[in-house]
Amino acid sequence: MNGKQMIENDVSTEEKIKIAARKLFQEKGFDGTKTRDIAKESGINIALLNYYFRSKQKLFEIIAAEAVKDLFFNLLTILENEDSTIDHKLSQFVEHHVDLLKSNPNLIHFVLSSSHENNPTVESLLNDFKIKAIQSSFASQYIQYAKENKLSESPVHYLLNIVSLTVFPLMIKRLFEGGFDIDPKIYDELLEERKILIPKWIKGMSEA
Amino acid sequence: MNGKQMIENDVSTEEKIKIAARKLFQEKGFDGTKTRDIAKESGINIALLNYYFRSKQKLFEIIAAEAVKDLFFNLLTILENEDSTIDHKLSQFVEHHVDLLKSNPNLIHFVLSSSHENNPTVESLLNDFKIKAIQSSFASQYIQYAKENKLSESPVHYLLNIVSLTVFPLMIKRLFEGGFDIDPKIYDELLEERKILIPKWIKGMSEA
DNA sequence: ATTTGATTTAAACAAATGTTTAATACTTTT
DNA sequence: AAAAGTATTAAACATTTGTTTAAATCAAAT
Numbered sequence: 001m002n003g004k005q006m007i008e009n010d011v012s013t014e015e016k017i018k019i020a021a022r023k024l025f026q027e028k029g030f031d032g033t034k035t036r037d038i039a040k041e042s043g044i045n046i047a048l049l050n051y052y053f054r055s056k057q058k059l060f061e062i063i064a065a066e067a068v069k070d071l072f073f074n075l076l077t078i079l080e081n082e083d084s085t086i087d088h089k090l091s092q093f094v095e096h097h098v099d100l101l102k103s104n105p106n107l108i109h110f111v112l113s114s115s116h117e118n119n120p121t122v123e124s125l126l127n128d129f130k131i132k133a134i135q136s137s138f139a140s141q142y143i144q145y146a147k148e149n150k151l152s153e154s155p156v157h158y159l160l161n162i163v164s165l166t167v168f169p170l171m172i173k174r175l176f177e178g179g180f181d182i183d184p185k186i187y188d189e190l191l192e193e194r195k196i197l198i199p200k201w202i203k204g205m206s207e208a
Numbered sequence: 209m210n211g212k213q214m215i216e217n218d219v220s221t222e223e224k225i226k227i228a229a230r231k232l233f234q235e236k237g238f239d240g241t242k243t244r245d246i247a248k249e250s251g252i253n254i255a256l257l258n259y260y261f262r263s264k265q266k267l268f269e270i271i272a273a274e275a276v277k278d279l280f281f282n283l284l285t286i287l288e289n290e291d292s293t294i295d296h297k298l299s300q301f302v303e304h305h306v307d308l309l310k311s312n313p314n315l316i317h318f319v320l321s322s323s324h325e326n327n328p329t330v331e332s333l334l335n336d337f338k339i340k341a342i343q344s345s346f347a348s349q350y351i352q353y354a355k356e357n358k359l360s361e362s363p364v365h366y367l368l369n370i371v372s373l374t375v376f377p378l379m380i381k382r383l384f385e386g387g388f389d390i391d392p393k394i395y396d397e398l399l400e401e402r403k404i405l406i407p408k409w410i411k412g413m414s415e416a
Numbered sequence: 417a418t419t420t421g422a423t424t425t426a427a428a429c430a431a432a433t434g435t436t437t438a439a440t441a442c443t444t445t446t
Numbered sequence: 447a448a449a450a451g452t453a454t455t456a457a458a459c460a461t462t463t464g465t466t467t468a469a470a471t472c473a474a475a476t
Contacts, residue, residue: 013453031239035434045455050435057434112317115383126386156398157405164376169368171379175323178331190364197365201413208412221423243464253425258465 014052016042018063025063026106029113030056064114065121071111072129074100079138086141087199094166094198098191101170108171149206161205165198222260224250226271233271234314237321238264272322273329279319280337282308287346294349295407302374302406306399309378316379357414369413373406 011019020042024033035056039046053059078084078092101107114122133139142155151158169191177184219227228250232241243264247254261267286292286300309315322330341347350363359366377399385392 029237029239031237034432036432045453046434047436047456048454051453055434109317109320112379112383115386123386126383153401153405154398157402160377160398161373161409163380164372165369168372168376168379171320171376172371175320175334178323178334190362190368193361194365197361200416201369204412204414204416205409206412208408208415242462244462254464255426255466256424259423264464 013044013048016044017049017052017059021059022063022066025060026067026104026110030060030117061119061121064110064117064119065125067107067111067114068122068125070104071100071107072125076129076132076136079133079136082137086138086145089138089141090162090199090202091195093162095195097166098170098195101167102188102191105170105173108167145206151206158202158206162198162202165194165201169194221252221256224252225257225260225267229267230271230274233268234275234312234318237318238268238325269327269329272318272325272327273333275315275319275322276330276333278312279308279315280333284337284340284344287341287344290345294346294353297346297349298370298407298410299403301370303403305374306378306403309375310396310399313378313381316375353414359414366410366414370406370410373409374402377402 017038020038021033024037024041027033028037033056035049036046038049038056038059049056049059053062074096075093078089078096081089084092115126142158145151146155146158173187173191177187225246228246229241232245232249235241241264243257244254246257246264246267257264257267261270282304283301286297286304289297292300323334350366353359354363354366381395381399385395
């Protein structure tokens, strides 16, 4: 039942299905992905999808929850690090997310659309994240930062600005390159530049 | 004859279908929207969809192209206005897009995912926009602005920053409210504040 | 009033889709 | 080696889905 009888260095059938499902769900969404496509992509018999995961819906919920974890887990370890300054956390955040989303361009779209459906696991993961983020050392460091810079605006603006400047350019990469007919490498270089520029800009904004 | 029927009689069958299709495609995507859903939502017989639009695919392409126009047309008139300063254009851009995307929260997601599919009409619209944006008075005003502020970075960064700070917070509205359990009105107020804050921040960034 | 053409309808169609079944192969336990 | 449990398969299944058909209704032109 638990499929742990595999030879250690082979990929289990269960995992093969998940790898294919992850790829297809993130690319084509829930409705755009057909169970037969998942079977073909993973090279398994279609009945095994239901054998291991009960239904396409259940499989999707597992994949969606894992995507949310992928996106937020590393973020949390950055925020919670007691031994790094707020400036260092900011740099780390930008660097980590540019790299993560460069190698996984559909992750953000997938998490956003998954969060719009009713998925209790996803919702509880997001709530968990919220609580831990508020309790993190980053939160107290920000209060100090706001005092020093005499910031009157909501701390949410600060967070929104960091995330917006970092993540949005990765979301429109394809739109940009398609519509504007630009060499992918040029845009990639711009994204690399932003790893250093965004922390600088954020400071400039606080002083404005 | 009641009021509802009169209103319905004013709208052609073709337009009724497009209104329903626009709503459903933007909400559920191409694969998530079923032709019978469109028929039910618009109150027409399902055969009329194919009678007026040949296929679900053709209908989708029309809706997608119109969405791209909705998003970029007003932007272009702002950029091309010879009688407004670059600062005024910036304020106008932020204000217009916050309002537009507040009333049409799915528009961005829809345009982004539409641009990922192969749709010649959408692609040519995006290329048109590119050419006109480069030729606009905004482009020459930016060159002047970059000189005055001794900006060494690519002008693309400047544009990316404006669009990121404006648009991204609207894209994650639902994720934010869901995961963070926040009153929708509070977030709406934050978005209103950003109409004034973003132009201020952009200036601060240029001086950093 | 009749004819012509456009619009609308219920029903039918074939293909696709998610899921289940029942038989077969493979592993582990006894 | 036999039995029991697990994994895999081809085929079947009931629905759903996009599209078409052929008849009916309506509007305008002759």
